Amino acid sequence: MAAKKTMTLNLTDAEMAVLDELSEKKDLSKTAVLRQALRLYQMVNMRIDRGEKLFFEDEAKKEKAEVMVL
């Protein structure tokens, strides 16, 4: 694996609670959850920069909503 650097991360209680929940649900360490989030955020941003759009679709309700990414 590539060499890694260490950083300190300050999270609110609510943010930490979500990180704990995702870590438990996905069976990943907290670091791995944040790494996943960064990779997905970069992937989404690159595709939006290329002019693509991101949608959430509910097949049952036949609903489709565009996700605005900041």
Add this chain to the structure above:
Amino acid sequence: MSGIETFVQRRSDKELVSATILEGMAATDLLVVENEWRAERSSVMQELLSAGVARPNWPESLHWDWSRKVPELQLLASTGFGIVCEKRWQGVMITKSAGYFTRLEPDKGKPLLYVDYLEVAPWNWVIPQINRDGLYKTVGSTLFWRAVQQSEEEGFHGRVGLHALPQAEPFYEKVCRMRPLGRDASKQNLLYFELTRQQAAGFLKMGESK
């Protein structure tokens, strides 16, 4: 690039030959791969045409172009791996480590490592119709072993998923011991395979004892 020492087997005399699995291929590496492999692909195509082999029996990755996969490497989620033996790229693989989730119970919904592309060099292809025996074997299975290992490193417990080209289906089912989970209409109707964490443990153990 970091590397792991390994061996590949020369088909002609079954001798194990020293090789290196390299991780973190850059754009220039893929361009070198394509440059090295293109000429061999052309030779294979000429031989297939001369021998009158029907197109459905041609190697399904004959049209692949690794230089077109360069943008993939810009993603943090993508990693390029290659095996070098006797100063030539013998096989290449690109994996994705975000955005893919297990379909199989009991880990359904948990992340897995997705093998986006895996190909061995054209001189390693076995094509009996044109008397090509392939130079080295175990290149594909060694790359797959590295994917399982990467899955472990990422905290995915060895879970791996991929869509296989039809000619590669027996390889993933019998050699890699993956489970076929049906054809995927959103992916050119290719058969989707998964390796569970239990199967991964067995596969890694098998690799260590090689």
